[in-house]
């Protein structure tokens with residue numbers, strides 16, 4: 048076997064032949080457009096592989112403590128890539144609107160709407176079908192399936208079918224949270240349900256006290272006239288907190304209690320990695336929201352409010368997708384948290400220390 052060269056190893060001659068567009072003669076601006084898109088798709092490929100690795104660790108029936116850092120590592124890499132992708136839209140923006148119009152019609156009806164890797168990413172994360180914004184009577188997945196009249200399109204549709212059958216990151220994070228020891232109690236312990244319920248009701252009682260004191264602080268700082276409006280807002284917030292922390296579904300209740308426990312007692316040594324894991328998942332969702340928003344602003348700057356090459360309402364549609372939340376629990380818990388000195392006293396604390404020896 049001959050010694051490998053840089054260009055053999057990276058298959059560079061093949062890679063650099065792939066920017067010809069539809070007619071093999073892209074203008075310099077079109078070459079720019081193609082290279083930027085291809086770069087994003089390469090990053091998506093890596094994001095997908097890292098997400099699946101993180102998901103596989105989390106989806107195991109047991110996640111030993113020493114494996115949690117691997118999950119954080121994979122998700123941290125995803126976040127670093129997504130931050131870069133958000134920045135990368137600045138390169139796309141060097142394409143002036145009129146220069147894009149020179150070749151835009153060639154693309155119709157192809158569009159980033161058909162980025163099947165973005166759809167895979169949403170599926171692996173756990174974006175549900177019923178959450179998707181639909182346009183023109185279709186949804187992104189139905190749209191991609193409807194294109195499967197060539198072998199390449201059928202392959203794309205097959206990839207999506209497979210991704211739809213995968214365990215999602217959301218499901219595996221929630222299943223992992225459900226196993227959190229709460230006040231020293233583990234699922235399966237004889238009085239675990241009672242322990243979890245006692246923790247939740249004590250937490251809720253303290254939250255109610257704290258929030259109602261907050262009404263007085265605000266009224267003092269603003270005016271007595273504001274009392275009714277402030278009280279209504281705080282009470283609505285408390286009702287939402289109660290509904291979030293005590294769902295009827297016991298599995299969801301235990302998972303949310305686990306989340307609340309980790310976020311509240313985050314300084315305990317045993318919870319240090321789990322809380323980092325939750326932070327990386329939260330950042331992942333935040334980066335995706337920033338990605339969607341940054342893309343929408345770049346699109347608005349380049350094509351204004353015209354209809355997209357994929358036929359959607361364009362920026363209007365894209366702005367609506369920026370409301371997707373795959374991990375609503377991770378955001379909701381933030382409204383429930385108490386200052387440290389108000390927390391229920393820790394029980395079973397020895398369970399969360401460093402192992403001796």
Ligand code: HEM
Pocket residue numbers: 083084087088139142147157158159160161162165187342346349350354355356357358359360361362364365368
């Ligand atoms: C001048 C550059 C671009 C313009 C004008 C543009 C415009 C649009 C528009 C209007 C849509 C909505 C669907 C449609 O009707 O076509 C869309 C969707 C999309 N674009 Fe772009 N785009 C550009 C560059 C990019 C780049 C560089 C990426 C990077 C991968 C990208 C990724 C996507 C994705 C993933 C969607 C689907 C969004 C969703 O349905 O959630 N776009 N784009």
